[in-house]
Amino acid sequence: MSDKGKITPSILPGFMELLPGEQVAFNGMLDSIKESFELCGFLPLDTPVIEKAEILKAKGGEETERQLYAFKKGENELALRFDLTVPFARYVSQRMNDLTFPFKRYQIGKVFRGERPQKGRFREFYQCDIDIVDKDNLSLAYDAEILSTTYTTFERLNIGGFLIKINNRKLLTGFIESLGLNEKLSKILRNIDKKDKTGDESVKQELSNMGCSSAQVEKLIKFINTDGTPKEIIKSLAALNIGNENFQTGLEEMQEIVKYLGYMNIPVSCWKIDLSIARGLDYYTGTVFETILKDYPEFGTICGGGRYDNLTEYFTSQKLPGVGVSIGLTRLFDQLSERGLIKIDGSAILRVAVLPLGEYMELAYGLVANLRKNNVSAEVLLLGDGLKKKLSIVNKRGIKFAAIIGENEIKNKVITIKDMESGEQEEVNIENVVDYIKKA
């Protein structure tokens, strides 16, 4: 057979496409995240994949513009969303009068970034976002609610131990200001943000290169490495006696959030204060946090978020402070998959295969219809000659039960139900098959 003259079936580099078994596992994670978000009272939202380019470009930024899939159709300048946060800011600004505040929403969907493809980087990937916004003011209880939902989500996702590292931008900013380094603020933040990847020495070197004195460098490095329990860290921050207003506000906010996290019974093994967390995105104004997997710190940040006060400022004069978090599921799945940590299991879909051994099609299809009516997934297996071959197919596909209809069964008005895991089989009266399977 020659495929000459055919178009080679392929996809673009940087796009994830899974085999069915992998897809079942991926959807399992997606559903688990969705359930956790709903358990915590977040409402679903779905915004268009295609937005007006001016909306997505509102905030600007060289990197965003370069990565943006932007194009023209008719008279319109269009673009594909590169995150779910900007469309959310647009949505809340647009539908303000139709929403109840504080507005808690989740959105799970694909976003698009035309990055240079490299290992672990995707051009199309799923983000799973939650955000809470309110008019004028938003209680710090909601920062804690986002952290608590993050905890619930990873706890239920069951991918091993995780650690939520929490900081407050105002603490960092205030400390840097107290060192008289106001003018280098954003450069220093960007540098600190890279600490986990590059290490202390590299951060020190770059701070020196920026023109920080060695005393300033030492103080900064000591500060971002402050270690201890939340209470200990708060105590040592207070003991620094820094009068800077940002610093003091940050400290109060941190204390408040720590108080709420206690109320919410989040195990202390799952979170800590980490003063080196800065977050790359410049719209964060208060609480910031990142999550890592304890057994796989090399995965890096598997979700990140924080408080933002001005995200809607391009669209409305109404003040709409918010706090949120985003999980990059495609990359996480890819990393887990690469380590063999994803269980590929076809049985997740089909529970019963009905095996007619001969011309018993009417009975076979009738049984399948009855099972489906009773919410048991089932199908007739037409493949394979003979019982042995048929059972080996059922086994290979990971289907839990085989329902066998042969000459003997017809004679005795029974169906043989074989449990493929235990290997045990039983003859069950035709009328009782659905009940038998449902109870099993």
Add this chain to the structure above:
Amino acid sequence: MSDKGKITPSILPGFMELLPGEQVAFNGMLDSIKESFELCGFLPLDTPVIEKAEILKAKGGEETERQLYAFKKGENELALRFDLTVPFARYVSQRMNDLTFPFKRYQIGKVFRGERPQKGRFREFYQCDIDIVDKDNLSLAYDAEILSTTYTTFERLNIGGFLIKINNRKLLTGFIESLGLNEKLSKILRNIDKKDKTGDESVKQELSNMGCSSAQVEKLIKFINTDGTPKEIIKSLAALNIGNENFQTGLEEMQEIVKYLGYMNIPVSCWKIDLSIARGLDYYTGTVFETILKDYPEFGTICGGGRYDNLTEYFTSQKLPGVGVSIGLTRLFDQLSERGLIKIDGSAILRVAVLPLGEYMELAYGLVANLRKNNVSAEVLLLGDGLKKKLSIVNKRGIKFAAIIGENEIKNKVITIKDMESGEQEEVNIENVVDYIKKA
């Protein structure tokens, strides 16, 4: 407050974006469809939104090209998928050696068509597709399986009575050939396909305009209006004594499918043979069908599908016949919504609102944590001064239970649980609250 200098927050025309209550209802339909597909043993699949343009253009067609969102990024010619069928054909051709055949897959996702926006037409909309493909040959039992899954899906969707209208392209083709109208075949099929919208007279007129004789026109109109039970129609088709090979094969296929639909216990009120069904898409080669809502025939076709033998021919020489169906959910939801047939119900997400009347935050957040741990969706309601105001908010949001924590409750170590639907309330021991709610 002035929004001068701000970008007006808005979306493009032809894109659907819902309010949270509507989104809950939409997701309910989406989830129901997904569950039905899985109940019938279809495996999930997710292909990229962005494909190589040459893949999507493989089949060609002027309308497709005009509607395609195509653009360039770097060196690549890209396009957004306009259906889920072409990406599926590409996927099966590409991953043939990794798949088990017959391969049953479902895919639910957005597709994109740059149509002129008009009422009921969307540029971005959800398609919910199932397909079954096999190598070389595909049993007609699978045509029936697709019809049976369509039945299961609409039965469970619970949107009123529906009718699946079934035909076979070979019957139509054979009959037209038997009239000696081979050369006008595709024109005639396109004309017949419009019958439901335009009526018999218009079809007649156009057939005459094409150059059909009045005898041919009468025969064709009589044929496509053949009415009766499936058995009666099959009998009258046989009685036509048409020797044409396509016609005879079509008749045999139809008989076989009718037999299977009987085995599957699909109520005869839900399906009929309708010889006027042609389907617009030219890749169908056998079974074709459409579904309408009995109470809302003016909605038109809410899903359509059929058998195709050559869909993968642009990508591979391996013969991969298939059969499938596609539900256009965005349009259906829009139509149901417009008639007020969508129940907007916020309660679908949140089950319990915890109302601390004073400084009982620790207890309130602890209770919420405990409820969530036990899979009961819950949150602390911070809004509203006083019990009356708080209860009115809970009521307005459609939340099922209010858990009230006040001075009296603290004293007696109870929590008052109010059922917002019945209005009844009960004092429940703090340790028993989770059980009480789970049992309610």
